[in-house]
Amino acid sequence: MFGxxxxxxxxxxxxxxxxxxxxxxxxVLYTRELYPANSFVRKKHYGIPVQVSIHPDVxxxxxxxxxxxxxxxxxxxxxKLSINILSGDSQIxxxxxxxxxxFNDPIKTDDMYFTQLESSLRSLHLKQSTSLGNLKSLPxxxxxxxxxxxxxxxTSLLEDDTKPQDFPFVLxxxxxxxxxxxxxxxxxxxxxxxxxxALYSVYEEK
Numbered sequence: 001m002f003g004x005x006x007x008x009x010x011x012x013x014x015x016x017x018x019x020x021x022x023x024x025x026x027x028v029l030y031t032r033e034l035y036p037a038n039s040f041v042r043k044k045h046y047g048i049p050v051q052v053s054i055h056p057d058v059x060x061x062x063x064x065x066x067x068x069x070x071x072x073x074x075x076x077x078x079x080k081l082s083i084n085i086l087s088g089d090s091q092i093x094x095x096x097x098x099x100x101x102x103f104n105d106p107i108k109t110d111d112m113y114f115t116q117l118e119s120s121l122r123s124l125h126l127k128q129s130t131s132l133g134n135l136k137s138l139p140x141x142x143x144x145x146x147x148x149x150x151x152x153x154x155t156s157l158l159e160d161d162t163k164p165q166d167f168p169f170v171l172x173x174x175x176x177x178x179x180x181x182x183x184x185x186x187x188x189x190x191x192x193x194x195x196x197x198a199l200y201s202v203y204e205e206k
Contacts, residue, residue, distance in 0.1 A: 010074075011074075012114065013114070013117070013193070014070060014073050014074060015070075016114055016117060016118065016121070017073065017100070017192075017197075018066050018069060018070045018073070019045070020121045020124070020125070021066060021069060021081055021098055022062055022066050023045060023050050023052070023125060024083075024096075024098055024124075024125070024128060024199070025062055025065075025081075025083055025146060026040070026050070026051055026052050026053050026062070027050070027051065027125065027128055027129060027132070028083045028085075028096050028128075028132065028144070029053060029058070029083075029144065030051040030053075031129055031132040031133060032085060032094070032132060032135070032138055032142075033137075033138065034085070034138070034142060034143070034144055035053065035055060035058065039053060039054060039055045039058070040052060040053055040054065041054050045125075046118050046119070046121055046122035046125065047122060048122055048125065048126065050125065061146075062146070065081075065146045065148065068148060068158055068161075069081060069148055071157065071158070071161070072148065072150050072154045072157065072158075073100075073102075075153075075154065075157060076102055077150050077151045077153050077154030077157060078100060078102070078148070078150060078154065079099070079100070079149040079150055079151065079154075080097055080098060080099040080100060080149045081097070081098045081146065081147070081148055081149070082095050082096065082097050082098075082146070082147045082149065083095070083096040083144060083145075083146055084096075084144060084145045084146070084147060085138060085142055085143070085144050086142065086143050086144070086145065087139050087141070087142060088139060088141035088142070088143075091204075092178075092179055092204070093138070093139075093142070093179075093203065093204045094135070094138070094201060094202070094203045094204070095179075095201065095202045095203075096132075096199075096200075096201045096202075097198075097199065097200050097201070097202070098197065098198075098199055099197070099198040099199075099200070100195055100196075100197050101195060101196040101197075101198075102194065102195045117192055117193065120190045120191075120192060121190075123188070123190070124187075124188055124190060124197065124199055127187050127188045127199070128187055128188075128199055131185055131187045131201065132201070134185070135185070135201070135203060179202065179203075179204050180204065180206065181204060181205045181206045182202045182203065182204065182205065183202070183203050183204075183205040184200060184201070184202055185200060185201040185202070185203065186200045187199035187200050187201065
């Protein structure tokens with residue numbers, strides 16, 4: 001990766017974040033055993049092995065989510081992403097959050113090759129894997145969905161986007177995905193130039 005300035009710097013920065021979010025989704029699916037191990041392939045990112053889905057439908061779903069997330073990030077309308085795990089009767093039993101707090105200041109960094117950024121993301125990925133491994137096993141019929149949390153402007157942006165016609169976004173009221181007895185598992189928070197990224201999980205305790 002070459003050092004860049006201005007818009008190119010911001011685009012590269014956003015691309016790295018989106019890649020991390022994608023890997024975080026796959027990490028949840030793999031570690032929580034929502035798909036068989038042979039549905040993943042081991043690759044190397046940030047100098048460490050990571051698991052990437054090779055399931056066509058999963059890859060398409062995650063690609064569409066990440067495309068929308070990138071669109072929101074570029075407009076500074078992105079808040080957080082949640083990977084939701086549901087039981088067979090459609091009850092939310094776990095939610096895994098990636099919360100990005102962006103600042104209005106432009107990116108100012110001497111790390112033109114993003115080595116510090118990638119080091120921080122490597123640490124986050126490893127901590128996520130360790131933390132997820134401490135949760136109790138899921139029911140065999142569990143499934144997942146991914147939600148994007150945005151602003152009112154961001155919602156309008158996605159609604160007006162005509163590109164994903166076969167992948168419409170639906171507004172989900174927060175009270176429809178609230179848990180009865182939630183427990184919180186903090187993972188880690190890191191500062192990333194003009195942003196702060198926090199990872200944490202919420203799980204049903206009963």
